[in-house]
Amino acid sequence: RYEKIWLTVGVLTLIAFIITLGVNAFAMGAQPPSNTQVMDPTKVSQTPPFDQPALKQIGQNNYVANMTAFVFSYAPNRMEVPVGSTVTFNVTSKDVVHGFEIPGTNVNMMIIPGLVNSATHTFTKPGDYLILCNEYCGTGHQLMAAHLIVK
Ligand code: CUA
Structure with missing residues (x-):
C-alpha cells in the first residue's frame, strides 16, 4: 500500500516539475531580455523615443542618444558632448541589419x-x-x- 502512495507522490512531483518547466519556457519566450525592446520595424518612426531621434542630457555628465539606423545613415548623424561625458546609445534599425561601431571604444553592436x-x-x-x-x-x-x- 505504501508503495502505491509513494508512486503517486512521485508521479505528481514529476508532473509539477514538467508544468513548471513549461511555464518558465513560455514566460521566457514571451518576454525579451530586459535590455531590449521589440517593435514593428516599419513603426520605428512612430514609436517614441525613435520618432524623434536625439541626444539628450540626463545628468551633469550623462547623456542618452536615442538613434535610428537606416540605409545608409544614422539619425542624428552629428552629436556633440563635453569631454568626460558618459553616453548611452540606444539604437534600433528601421530597415535591415546594420552595425554600430565606434573605433577606439568598447562600443560595437549589431543593430537589428x-x-x-x-x-x-x-x-x-x-x-x-x-x-x-x-x-x-x-x-x-x-x-x-x-x-x-x-x-
Ligand atoms: Cu548599414 Cu552597413
Whole structure:
C-alpha cells in the first residue's frame, strides 16, 4: 500500500516539475531580455523615443542618444558632448541589419530591425569620434557613418 502512495507522490512531483518547466519556457519566450525592446520595424518612426531621434542630457555628465539606423545613415548623424561625458546609445534599425561601431571604444553592436540595443561609453579624450556601420547592408554601406564630437 505504501508503495502505491509513494508512486503517486512521485508521479505528481514529476508532473509539477514538467508544468513548471513549461511555464518558465513560455514566460521566457514571451518576454525579451530586459535590455531590449521589440517593435514593428516599419513603426520605428512612430514609436517614441525613435520618432524623434536625439541626444539628450540626463545628468551633469550623462547623456542618452536615442538613434535610428537606416540605409545608409544614422539619425542624428552629428552629436556633440563635453569631454568626460558618459553616453548611452540606444539604437534600433528601421530597415535591415546594420552595425554600430565606434573605433577606439568598447562600443560595437549589431543593430537589428525593431530591436533596441544599448551600449554606454565614457569619453575621456576630446576628438571627432566616427560611428560606423560594420555590417554589410547594401550599396551605400561604406558611406554609412555618423560623428560624435567630444570637446
Ligand atoms: Cu548599414 Cu552597413
